Amino acid sequence: MLSSSARALSAINADLHCHSTVSDGWLAPEAVVLRALANGVELLALTDHDEVGGIDAAARVAAVHGLRFVAGVEISVSFAGETIHIVGLGIDHRDPTLVAGLEQLRAGRDARARRIGEALERVGIVDALAGAHRFARNPALVSRAHFARHLVASGVMPDVRTVFDHYLVRGKPGYVEHAWAALEDAVGWIRAAGGIAVVAHPARYRLSTADLGLLFDRFIAAGGEAVEVVSGAHTEDEMRRFASLARQRGLLASRASDFHGEKESPVDLGRCNPLPADLEPVWSRLV
Ligand code: AMP
Ligand code: MN
Ligand code: MN
Ligand code: MN
Secondary structure, three states: OOOOOOOOHHHOOEEOOEOOOOOOOOOOHHHHHHHHHHOOOOEEEEOOEOOOOOHHHHHHHHHHHOOEEEEEEEEEEEEOOEEEEEEEEOOOOOOHHHHHHHHHHHHHHHHHHHHHHHHHHHOOOOOHHHHHHHHOOOOOOOOHHHHHHHHHHOOOOOOHHHHHHHHHOOOOOOOOOOOOEOHHHHHHHHHHOOOEEEEOOHHHOOOOHHHHHHHHHHHHHOOOOEEEEEEOOOOHHHHHHHHHHHHHHOOEEEEEOOEOOOOOOOOOOOOOOOOOOOOOEHHHHOO
């Protein structure tokens, strides 16, 4: 199917960023694969936050159904006071350097979740940590999304987006500062594991133009090679902006729904716009 030369490589329905219950997605890894298949995805990467525990199960189901599957991860990074996400694609998810780095990040997440729970208690939301844990299928991976779901379920706020706006973003009572991985470390772990590093949803960062330029300078200097041009988190204007950046910087381009679940994601698996035809798809290096 993929080897067919009749179709341009960039026309393949690739979706190279999504989440399962191993992080803050709603579907188990196996169910993510089945939904991707049903939606016509031809090349899928599962990229849970700071965790690769879903890769084996997803790869097994993908193999059974003949879906091309890429092992991935989405690593949390601190840069210029913002949290940046670096996706790794085509990783050896058993690589000891990567595994150790991710373990360290998850330990930090655990401590952070407790601090978020305490911060929410201070504004009268009791048992927030226990509530978040009820939504986190993986106890080692509590995300702000799990706190948000708990606040929605307990009737504090109507939906997850509103919870973020009122409680979970910087300046709001449930936000706690946290030091994630250094950019160079995250890119280094991905490369150690034989993967390609990708800047995830670049339009979502509140960085000055200078800091965004510096992010890409340092990312490329560290060996990063790709950027999500098409993302479920991008408008068409943002897509065009980062298509230009990919051209200027000579970066490979990725296409990614960032699907978490039906109720929370604007774009379903495999339903993103196509990549601009002149860009080199990152999957030219993965298939
Ligand atoms: P964390 O890694 O724990 O900081 O959680 C970040 C996750 O929360 C992201 O990957 C999204 O799934 C979710 N998230 C972040 N910002 C928002 C938002 N404004 N609305 C809805 N979900 C969000
Ligand atoms: Mn998420
Ligand atoms: Mn992200
Ligand atoms: Mn994501």
